[in-house]
Amino acid sequence: xxxxxxxxxxxxxxxxxRPRRFDRNLVVVxxxxxxxxxxxVGAAARAKVTLIEAERMGGDCLNTGCIPSKxxxxxxxxxxDLRRAESLGLFGAGVSVDFPKVMDRVRRVVExxxxxxxxxxxxALGVDxxxxxxxxxxxxxxxxxxxxxxxxxxxxxxxxxxxVPDLSGLRELEPLTSDNLWSLERLPDPLLVLGGxxxxxxxxxxxxxxxxxxxxVEMAPRLLPREDREVGEALGARLxxxxxxxxxxxxAERLERASGGGRLHWSRGDQGGEVDFARVxxxxxxxxxxxxxxxxxxxxxxTERGTLATDDYLRTRVPSxxxxxxxxxxxxxxxxxxxxxxxxxxxxxxxxxWRFRVDYSSLPHAVYTEPEVARVGLNEIEARGQGxxxxxxxxxxxxxxxxxxxxxxxxxxxLLTVPGKDRLLGATLIGGPAAEMVNEFATxxxxxxxxxxxxxxxxxxxxxSEANKLAAGAWKRAxxxxxxxxxxxxxxxRRL
Numbered sequence: 257x258x259x260x261x262x263x264x265x266x267x268x269x270x271x272x273x274r275p276r277r278f279d280r281n282l283v284v285v286x287x288x289x290x291x292x293x294x295x296x297v298g299a300a301a302r303a304k305v306t307l308i309e310a311e312r313m314g315g316d317c318l319n320t321g322c323i324p325s326k327x328x329x330x331x332x333x334x335x336x337d338l339r340r341a342e343s344l345g346l347f348g349a350g351v352s353v354d355f356p357k358v359m360d361r362v363r364r365v366v367e368x369x370x371x372x373x374x375x376x377x378x379x380a381l382g383v384d385x386x387x388x389x390x391x392x393x394x395x396x397x398x399x400x401x402x403x404x405x406x407x408x409x410x411x412x413x414x415x416x417x418x419x420v421p422d423l424s425g426l427r428e429l430e431p432l433t434s435d436n437l438w439s440l441e442r443l444p445d446p447l448l449v450l451g452g453x454x455x456x457x458x459x460x461x462x463x464x465x466x467x468x469x470x471x472x473v474e475m476a477p478r479l480l481p482r483e484d485r486e487v488g489e490a491l492g493a494r495l496x497x498x499x500x501x502x503x504x505x506x507x508a509e510r511l512e513r514a515s516g517g518g519r520l521h522w523s524r525g526d527q528g529g530e531v532d533f534a535r536v537x538x539x540x541x542x543x544x545x546x547x548x549x550x551x552x553x554x555x556x557x558x559t560e561r562g563t564l565a566t567d568d569y570l571r572t573r574v575p576s577x578x579x580x581x582x583x584x585x586x587x588x589x590x591x592x593x594x595x596x597x598x599x600x601x602x603x604x605x606x607x608x609x610w611r612f613r614v615d616y617s618s619l620p621h622a623v624y625t626e627p628e629v630a631r632v633g634l635n636e637i638e639a640r641g642q643g644x645x646x647x648x649x650x651x652x653x654x655x656x657x658x659x660x661x662x663x664x665x666x667x668x669x670x671l672l673t674v675p676g677k678d679r680l681l682g683a684t685l686i687g688g689p690a691a692e693m694v695n696e697f698a699t700x701x702x703x704x705x706x707x708x709x710x711x712x713x714x715x716x717x718x719x720x721s722e723a724n725k726l727a728a729g730a731w732k733r734a735x736x737x738x739x740x741x742x743x744x745x746x747x748x749x750r751r752l
Contacts, residue, residue: 272394275406280304282604283398283407285390285549288315289590290581291413292373293597299381303605306407307378308400310389314373315415316582317590319366320435325458327365329624331358332465336498336626339465343663353466355443362438392550395576409576409604412564413597414549416542416582421450425511429518432537434459443468444535448520450508451539452479454623457491459537460500461625470500471531473522477505480623484635487686490666491625503531511536544583561585568613570600578604592619618702622691627667630694633682633701634672646672646681649734651727653687658718664688669727671697671707678706678731688720696724707731 282298284291287309298305312319341349371377375385388400397406418433420426432444434455445468449460452474464470472495474481478488479495479502492502506524513519517534544563551558556572557565563585570578580596582588599614623629639646654665667687673680683697700710707728715722 272396275396278396278406278408280306280384280405280407282306282409282411282601283308283390283405284411284413285398286315286413286415286581286583287313287373287378287385288413288415288581288593289317290415290583290593290597290600291315291411292378293594294411294413294580294601295378295383296381297598297601298605299378299383301601301605304384305382306384306386306405308386308388308390308398310387313375313378313385314370316417316435317593318369318373320438322590323366323369324362324438325434325455326624327362328358328462329458331361332462333626335465340663353443355466356441358466359438359440389548391548392554392556392577395554395574409578409607411597411600411604412549412572412577412579412583413581413593413600414545414583416544416588418538419541419543420538421540423508423511425513425518426536426538429511429513429536432535434539437537444533444537445469446471446533448518448531448533448536449473449539450536451541452476452481452488452502452504453539453541454480456537456539457495457623457625459539461495461498463537464495464498464500471503471533472500473503473506473508473520473531475505475507479504480629482637483629483631484637484670484684486668487629487684490686491623491627491629494625494627494666503529542582542588544585546583559585569603569607569611570596570614571603571607587616587619587621589619589621592616595619618698620691620694620698622694624691627664627687628690629684629686630690631682631684632694632698633680635682635684636672639672639681644681645675647675647731648672649727649731651723651730653720653723656688656718656720656723656726658720658722659688661718662688669693669723671727671731673707673731676735678708678735679704680707688723693721693724696721 281303283306284295285308287307295305295307338349338351378385386400390398390400393399393404397404418435443466447463447468447470449456449470449472452472456472457479460470460472479492480488496502506522509521509523511518511520514532520531522529554574559565564579564583566572566579566584570580572579578600580600581593596614599612603611618632620632649671651669653659653667659665670684672682680700685693710725711728711732715725
């Protein structure tokens, strides 16, 4: 039935005349993480590529996402260290926060990274860069201003924007989002954060460390609701210890203006309450940017999540049009966008000869709070949801020498494996540099390396990544053959 539906759809495209000649091999719409990688891959393959961007090169990652947030987190991590300086034997290590200068540094970091994503760099690579808003005209052409460009294949990579829910009174209070908060010149205090996912937790912790009284509201009963229970609980305990007020399992009912800012009315079952704040930060997700692209003209459909529908090769219902990044999902991560962009570009250019299916099985996730959270593959929630049998091996970082030396003993490494085998199904980490540590497990899953291989790999001592090997060792100890152990004991006894 799907093939018949696609056939009918393609018949409907017959009204569009296919150009006899093309101006370009590839047109990429959107110069965020996905679009930049797609254009780079096309240029590296010696294709003629045009890259169109309506706003700023680098997209969300450079300008409002990964780069500015990690710059802010770096400052706030130092603040966290200074506030526990006495446990490291340091006294009088107090510090005052100059919020405007903190934000100036964030902007300097963005400026320092910007040349990597600039028009100048991509022009030097051979990419034709155009500033303007693109609209689909046909399956093979886009219009930018008065110019129409025909290409053998198109890639849509327009990204996403923060979702501002239709909550009574919210828009009137000019909410902050991950897009606009970087222009702040004054510390918002007190601050209300709506959303206990990665963005809400990262920014909530940062502003608390900078001195704001933060209240974080999450509908789910714990933070990071997509992760296993003990992960969200551990992070929640840390945030509360740092002074963040958590309202979990609550429903935000409405907001209203109040003296000094606004007031949230919330409910939990038959209970309720109010929270006063100076500013509200909305961090409840992002929605794909699909308006104004002309998708309707070509009958390009959206999924239930509002993302652009594609197949496993990132091809849309129109065979000449591909899409990648946050526009497609399901993972709104820069490295996921880059991963998809390689596949979209190669499939768009070579799809008639070779095609590559996108594989997300070794895609890592990371949350840059302190403690850091990272995962690759399945967690227990997903394994149970898929009916996948698994075994759990857990190593607490409190047993790790480097963690003890760093006064950073909270957290754990948890491995999911096929019962009775060393094949890794997934790894969840919290604590230490978890976002760095998880990459070893991503490599193992991607290349089919079992825990025996990790255990046989020499790790530098003392390091946090040694916890990966120790966790593999814990699995090995639980799966030693008792018959071999008895034989070894008998042999050694005879040698006495």
